[in-house]
Amino acid sequence: MTTDDSSASSLNTSQTTRDPRTDELPILTDINEMSVEEKKVVRKSVAGSAMGNAIEWFDYGIYGYLTIYISQLFFGDGPYAIAATFATLAVSFLFRPLGGFILGPLGDKIGRQKVLVFTILMITAATACIGILPTMDTVGVLAPILLLLLRIVQGFSAGGEYGGAAVFMAEHAPDNRRGFFGSFLEFGTLAGTCAAAILCTALTAIVGEEGMLAGWWRLPFLLTIPLGLIALYLRSSLHESDVFTEAAASEKTEKKATGALIDLIKGYWRQLLILMGFVTLLNIAFYLVLTYLPTYLAETLGHDVVQSNLTLVGIMLVMMIVISPIGRLSDRVGRKPLLLTASIGYVVLSVPAFLLIQQDNVFLQTVGMAILGLLLVILVASVSSTLPALFPTQVRYSGFAIGYNVATALFAGTSASIVAGLIEITGSKLIPGWYLVAAGVIGTIAILCMRETAGRSLRGDKCPGEDDEIRALTGVEPIGYKG
Secondary structure, eight states: OOOOHHHHHHHHHHTOSOOTTTOOOOOOOOGGGOOHHHHHHHHHHHHHHHHHHHHHHHHHHHHHHTHHHHHHHHHTTSTTHHHHHHHHHHHHHHTHHHHHHHHHHHHHHHOHHHHHHHHHHHHHHHHHHHTTOOOHHHHTTHHHHHHHHHHHHHHHHHHHHHHHHHHHHHHHSOGGGHHHHHHHHHHHHHHHHHHHHHHHHHHHHHHHHHHIIIIITHHHHHTHHHHHHHHHHHHHTOOOOHHHHHHHHTTOSOSSHHHHHHHHHHHOHHHHHHHHHHHHHHHHHHIIIIIIHHHIIIIISOOOHHHHHHHHHHHHHHHHHHHHHHHHHHHHHOHHHHHHHHHHHHHHHHHHHHHHHTSSOHHHHHHHHHHHHHHHHHHHHHHHHHSGGGSOGGGHHHHHHHHHHHHIIIIITTHHHHHHHHHHHHOOTTHHHHHHHHHHHHHHHHHHTSOOOTTOOOOSSSOTTSOTTSOOTTOOOOOSOOO
8 A cells, every 4th residue: 555745744643652562652754844954964875875885886896897807817817717706706705794793783883874984995995906906927826815805805894884874874764765765875886886887898898808908907996096085075974863863862772782793693583584585685686697797798608798798788777777766666565565576586587588698689688688687676776775674773784784794695795606617517508597596586585574664664672664553654564474
C-alpha cells in the first residue's frame, strides 16, 4: 500500500502514540516538513558520502580495467598472471573484515563522521601510491609485494568506508525518502566505476597497449589525489546525524568500541546473517559484472577491448539514469518486492545472459550485459536504505561494516579469482553465470528473512520495523517476514 505526499503528514501525526513496549515516542522525519536548512544538510551529507564512495569504486574500477597491464608489469607473462592479479585483490578483501571489526565499533562510539574522514584519507593515499610503484622489471619480486601491501591498506580502509557512508547517509535522510536519497550513494559507486571505465578505455584507445605498458597505466591511479581532496573537504565540514547525537545524548551508544562489538554479536547475530547472505549476492554480482567482465570479454572470449569496454560503459550510464527512480520506487512499494525481483532474476537469467554475451553478434552481447546490469541496478538502488535499517542505532555502523565486509571477503572479493581459475581448469565459459545462480539462491533466502523497513524510523535502540503495529511513514506494509 502506498500514500501520496499530501497524506504523509497525517500519517506522521497518526504515529505519535507511544510504543507500548518501550514507552517511547517514535519520531519520523518527513521531507515535506523539513526546513530549507535541514534539506541543505541532507544534500550535503549525500554529496560527502557519495563522493567518497565514488573514489573507492573508482579504485576498484581502474584495477579491474587495467588488470591486463598490471598482470604483465607485476606478475610477468605466465599463464596464471591474470589469476594472480585478481588474487592480490582478493587478499586485500581479506583485510576488509579487520577494518570492519575495528572501524565499525569505533564509528558507533565516537561518531560516523570522524571515521569517514580517516577512511577517505587512507583510501586516497593507498590508491595514489599504486601509481608510483616500481614494476617487476625494475625491482623484481618486490614489485608485487608492494602492490599487495597497498591493496591491504586499501582493503582495511574500505572496511569502514562503505558501511559508514551508507549509515551516515541513511541516518541523515528523511524516513519517507530514504530509498531515494540512499540511491545516490550507489550513484557514486556507478559514477566511480564508470569514470574508471571511460578513462581507461580512452587511454587505451589513444596510446594503445604499448603506451599503457610504457607508463600511462599510472595516470588513473594518480588522479585519485585531487578527487580525494574534494571528498576530504566535503566530509570535514559534515556533522553527525540527529539519530546518532540523540542516541549519544541519551547514553544509548556504547562507551567503548568493544561494547558495541559484544552487543552486536550477542543480540543481533540473526541480522548479521541476513545481511551477509544479501551482500554475498550483491557483491558477487557487482564484481563479476562491473569489475571482472572487461577481463572476461577480452581474455576469455577474445573480444576487442575498447569495444567491449564502451558497451559496458553505455550500460553503466543507463544504470546511473534509472537508479534514483528505482530508489524512489522502493520508498513507495517497499524494498523487498524489488530485491526479490532482482535475486530471482539472477537465478533464472544469469546463464542465458552469459550465453548471449558469448555470441559474435554485438547486439546479443549487449542484451546479455544489459540483463545483468538491470538486475544489478535494482539491487544497488535499495542497498543503502535497506542494510542500515537492519540494526538499531547503537550497533548500526558495527553491524553493517562487519557483516558486509566478512561476506565480501569470504565470497564476493574472491569471486573474480575463483571464476578465472575455474574457467582455466574446466574450460567452461559459463562459469560466471552458474556462480551468479548460486549467489542468487543465497540472496533470495536472505531477502525473504528481512523485515520491510521502508518509511520506518531509524531512531532508538530497537531494530526499525520490529514493531509492525507502528505504520511506516510511507504507508508501506511489511510482507513475507516470518520472524
